[in-house]
Amino acid sequence: MAEQEIHKNLPSDLPDWPQQSVRAHKLEGDRYSSHEFAEQEWEHVWTKVWLLLGREDELPNPGDWQQEEVGRESILMVRQKDGSIKAFYNVCQHRGHRLVSDDKGHVRRFICPYHSWAWNPDGTLDFVQDPDDFPDGNPCGKLLLEEIACETFAGFIWINMDSDCVSLREYLGPVWGDWEVYGVENWKRYVAKTTVAPVNWKVVMDNFNESYHVNTVHRPKGAEVEKLRIHSGVDTSHTTSRFDMADEGHGRMIMLGGYAGPAIDKTGVVGEPLAGILREWDLDPADFTGRGEATREALQQARRKLGPGRGYDYFEKLNDSQLTDAYHYTLFPNFAVSLWVDGFHFLRARPHPTDPEKCLFDNWWYAPDPGGVTDAARTTAGLVERDAVVEHEIFEPGEASMGLTIDQDMSIFPAQQKGMRSRGYKGAYLAGQESRVSRLHALIDDYIAGRHS
Ligand code: FES
Ligand SMILES: [Fe+2]
Known part of the structure; x- marks a missing residue:
């Protein structure tokens, strides 16, 4: 399905970003292991970007x-x-x-x-x-x-x-306006984990530039591969998600949240984690039995009404969509953020000093204070820390958990890194919803060729 058609299914209250025509990219395997390519990235990308x-x-x-x-x-x-x-x-x-x-x-x-x-x-x-x-x-x-x-x-x-760089505001483009209304500068840190992942940094970022893997990598154990059956409390279907790409190279994916599709069972009962989110906002999940599609709007209204009185002053600056939906950003080249109404979850892949088949992989979570991490956010993110401003944990892969969802992602990475070294791998064959992966690689090529200023 073309992205323009996908957008027809979305609510009209979502803020607009410009669209891009994306060049298809083959993602050749040696981009993930070649020292020569890593050197080009260092020279033309890492030393040129914010x-x-x-x-x-x-x-x-x-x-x-x-x-x-x-x-x-x-x-x-x-x-x-x-x-x-x-x-x-x-x-x-x-x-x-x-x-x-x-x-x-x-x-x-x-x-x-x-x-x-x-x-x-x-x-x-x-x-x-x-x-x-x-x-x-x-x-x-x-x-x-x-x-x-x-x-x-x-x-x-x-x-x-780069001493000739544009300002950060210019570099971030529409990301700046999207983010500044939340007041993330006042939020506190609840998770800070770093590990050395045994993969090229682009393996990590490719993964966070698509949601095609969500229904397989993140599905509950034993469940069939079926749309809308994951624990995230958002509608992960590409047919209802919005995909945007800014001129500056950054991506945005918006998934409808507070929407009972993913959390509803065959009897029409609204399940967890959405039920918990509803209760936190004084709504009774039982009132939505058989009409789960009404939860999104009800939650928006409840947060609009109750939020400021509970310390969430910035809710007044958010549009309705931002009050419930999952906003996933990928900033070129190496930074991915899931911006929730009450959480800033960031993932970052930094190149290894010497080995292109390794990267430093970070997982941080910030949340408003005094609002703190709500139980629903905790369920979604698999967080255990209750107190803000945790110490930075650094560990070898597998020594400790990066968080349930991230561990699931990481379980995939090493075998893909190995597979892409095979003589039998002829390059990628991408779905429309993986366009932002193509865009990441096309931009890297543009920077290397000096086509992107
Ligand atoms: S004082 Fe720094 S290298 Fe000598
Ligand atoms: Fe994932």
């Missing part, structure tokens, strides 16, 4: 810093005296030692572990041993840490290694 790397509330005071790795680089983000944040390559300009190795901390000055050069949080050099021993003059007042473009949005810290 990347979400940090969180503002991790750096409340001047001198607070956070460090994250992307590929071979480590990026240092530091709170300044004037409240702004600067980003630097985490490298001493004496002889190249990394300045910090932890994830975060606080300094008056960064003292390099090798020869103790001392760098101020603003990147100026404050002290060196034996300053009179340098034939080219005292490096203090002369050398600076190498600064990188850095902006903040939605409470996150974004960096760009």
Whole structure:
């Protein structure tokens, strides 16, 4: 079914994004394992795009810093005296030692572990041993840490290694307007998990750029492959979902939520998790027996009426669709977000420093405070943490759970990575609802060829 036809089935209250004509892409297997291709991606993609790397509330005071790795680089983000944040390559300009190795901390000055050069949080050099021993003059007042473009949005810290980059707002295009009404900058972290996945970063991102796998990979054990039978509480059918692609390269998929289709059984009884969501908003699931299609609108009305009084002030800024539906975003190149009315669930794949068949895979969950993670959201996401601002957990694949849904996704990845190395794999044969996968790869090619500015 063409995407234009799909859109006919959608409610008219959804905000519009522009549409794209997508070039079909073969997703040749060596894109996922070749060192040469990974090098091209590094040169033309990773060092040219805005990347979400940090969180503002991790750096409340001047001198607070956070460090994250992307590929071979480590990026240092530091709170300044004037409240702004600067980003630097985490490298001493004496002889190249990394300045910090932890994830975060606080300094008056960064003292390099090798020869103790001392760098101020603003990147100026404050002290060196034996300053009179340098034939080219005292490096203090002369050398600076190498600064990188850095902006903040939605409470996150974004960096760009390209000194000629466009502004973050321009880069994000319509994502900016979609997100800013939620006030995600005020939300707190409930999950922060990272593992090294044994797959190329695009295996992860391809998966989050399509919903075709949802009815197989995420179906309850023993269930037939049948549409609308998963536990997510949203209607996952491609015929009622909306797929958008922004000019800037980002994707959006909207699935109807608070809609009893997926949660209703043959007797017409509204089941979990939707029943729980209804109860949380003072609605009785029994009132919807046999008319599950009415739950979406009822929930929208209940949230509109009760939300602000329960601490969800931002509900007033959301349209009806945003009050119930699942908004899935994929930001080019490596960032996927499910934005729920009360949760910002992000997945991110960062390239491995040396091995194209590995990536760093992150799973974070933010939610409004004091609203917190509701029981229904907990059911959907398989969360266990009850308290906000959890510590960052880092583990080997399989050592701990990334969360039920993500574990299901990850169970697929390694065998696909291996399969795509086969001489017998001739490239992909994609469905219409996998267009955003094609688009991701077409854009990577455009960046490599210099066709995308
Ligand atoms: S490498 Fe940093 S002080 Fe020498
Ligand atoms: Fe999935």
